[in-house]
Structures are given as structure tokens and as C-alpha cells.
Amino acid sequence: MAKKFACGDVVNGCKWSATASDEGELFQKISEHAKNDHNMTAIPDEIIQKVKSKIQDSP
Numbered sequence: 001m002a003k004k005f006a007c008g009d010v011v012n013g014c015k016w017s018a019t020a021s022d023e024g025e026l027f028q029k030i031s032e033h034a035k036n037d038h039n040m041t042a043i044p045d046e047i048i049q050k051v052k053s054k055i056q057d058s059p
């Protein structure tokens, strides 16, 4: 099932969101966005857990 994530659920005020065909692909998009727009070269574990909890199924 496709997955979606809205960055604003984790980062206050961020309007970015993404959908992907699976969680792995979605995480790639998220880490790219985190690097480019939030200057996170490495994503801390607690952020990954937060992100995971906010990933939703996309119809």
C-alpha cells in the first residue's frame, strides 16, 4: 500500500509532504528533504521514530 507523510506533523510549520509506493521509498524522500531543507545530514533516532508514527496509508 502507498504511504504518505506530511513533514508538518513533525516539524512545525513545514509544508512539505510526500507519498511513495512503500515505506522504504518514502524514507528516502524524507531523508533527502531533511538534508536539503532542514540541514539534517543524519536523522536522529528519535526523529525517525516520530516520523514513523506519522506515516499514513495513502489511498
Ligand SMILES: [Zn+2]
Pocket (backbone or CB within 6 Å): 007, 008, 011, 014, 015, 016, 033, 037, 038
Ligand atoms: Zn520539512
